[in-house]
Amino acid sequence: MLIKNLAPLPIALVASLGAATVTPEAPPAPAAETAALNRALDDISADEIKADIFFIASDAMGGRDTVTAEQQIAARFIKARLSYLGFQPGNGDKFLYEYPLDQKALDRDSLTAHIGGQEPLTYGTDYCMPDSFGVGDLTTDAGVVYCGEGGSKDFRSEELAGKWALVDWDEQNIYRLRSRARKADAVGVLIAPAPEFEGTGMMERFRGSDEGSFTGRVSYPSSSNGGRPSRPVFPILILTKQARADLVANSELTQGKAIDGTFAESRTIKGGGQVMAENVCGFWPGSDPELKNEVLIVSAHYDHVGTRDGVVYNGADDNGSGTTGLMAVASALKEYGPMRRSVMLIWVSGEEKGLWGSKAWATNPSLPEGARAVANINIDMIGRNASNELYLTPSPDHKDFGGLTRLGEKFGLEEGFGDFPAAHKQGLQGLGSADPYYQRSDHAEFAKMGIPVCFFFAGEHEDYHQPGDTPDKIDYDKIHRVSRTVVKMLDALQTDTLDL
Template structure:
């Protein structure tokens, strides 16, 4: 989650080796845990944009794209962009974009997004970002595996975006230069912080601004493996508790694309060096991943009617 709130075609060769060497997991939640462990390890150096740690994280994610069998849109998975930091320093960010084609020729698409960057190294301490947002990337990869196992009706685009922290740079680069016409994107499903909540609660925001999504998500909540709560999408409890602009879905919303956002409330490790794999409650996270997979499948089934696009 950003501060305002709270190729395989061009991949390095060792990414292919990672994919080939990856162990088999009977439980998708176990694989998601492994994704979080690897992406939040010290050798990723906090995954700050434009750093060797960010490059290493991309190589791992691309290896997972290969393992799942995802395809790029065009010649490469990589969508580079540039931005300037507050001190004027130019930084190159890189989004990773993949797609599973739908079985129907309706032209609509659903974008599943999660940012892979975090805060890097500050004052000698590594900000590993296990919850923020290795957990969201792991959730996205689990959703991709589910759609690869059973093809969706509509195209599903997977956007693992860079430089969310402090400005939603990757998401804004995506919507400024979308791989498909923006008007064909019926919904953005965004994951940011899925792994830590002492009350067994996962929130989904977006049903207040997009009420057509509410019946789908209420139904999911009745059988979800965690307590799935709707909210954090109005100013009723104060602007600070309205998550409508607090992660990458906001970039889609700015362009008129409906969105839903899955995440947990802030916790003591948020944006701290202690947000590492050791602090992830593994059982809750596995059930949270199962819930976002269930919800994503349900949202895709009713894509057009739910959003009116």
């Protein structure tokens, strides 16, 4: 699941969806088809899902950041399973769907910093920067305003515009400091331990985390992003106690007031390059000569946020749960045999960075000649919270609620979801509404293809995007039941005509 403020996306237009229409009761399925469905449902195993998550979300997989060697291993693990199950490659003759990302890195030799008029500081000894806060060309030379511990009131000084904010370190959230300082029109943040701070090793702690800035950070190419420029770098620097003492040596520190002196910092990026990220696509061809050209897309992102400061973010729920749930769907399809329509299973990368993998695929779909996507079911974070807690979007309250999500609701209820306090609070007796998350996972990109989508999500929890999102806390039976729900939906989507 994508962090909320990372990449605001325009409201997707699902142009093909008109007013909801009532689907007449379908006639009972012939016995042979019922047998196929039962075989498929019986195949889905909570134990197999558990074994798969303990691999996908193991420490050895390093949190599956886009793009890392561990993520590539995860992709090949999924590919091997698809191959074993008899799936066709979903991208021509390949299971892997590559898409390009821009990559840039800071030039370590370019870094300079100095306190006005003094000898230059040495990077890694006197100062450093936390990772992900500054890969770009930038020179900043400005006065400095003392902002205490950097609470929201501490940034209210009118003097701050155009100057650095100097903040005393007490384990504050750096993202929050950055956003407050940015709002106050500061040019950057200098964080240093206050003289009385006794915590350990700020330099050690942050110096280790900057490695990605030098080895290269990836971004979705702006040319394929509607030309939207990425946000300019906003510098955040960590200073040692000594560097701070030198900086404020001539000043009486007063909250909200400029100190006597300036601070300058400069950085340059090395020439840009390109790196390929991977989605994994498995195709399950349909048996009907006509309907096989209508492709049902089922998706889950397999990336997570990687390793930070040496700590692995396992992402067992986010989205090991959807990743392995989709593998269980693949296995069930093998038992089912061909459906009338074709099914494309897609494990996308780059979701946590801004829905990159689904955006790349939806922009340039890998479908067989003459085939078109007709619907998307997406699963992301389906393994935590109460056993009956499951949310869906578009919900009955959403303008795009239709035949597809009606099936999701129906089979979700059949599998024991719904009727829980958080849904009651939303005024819903069945599944809860995931409408507030409509823009936050990959279905949002598939919806831009003009197809109906259905997103299943089991809710946030205290381990969301934390190192504590580990396999031991997962409800495996829950993933098993969401996977069954998806397979029942696929089975129900084999009627002559679709009313979605």
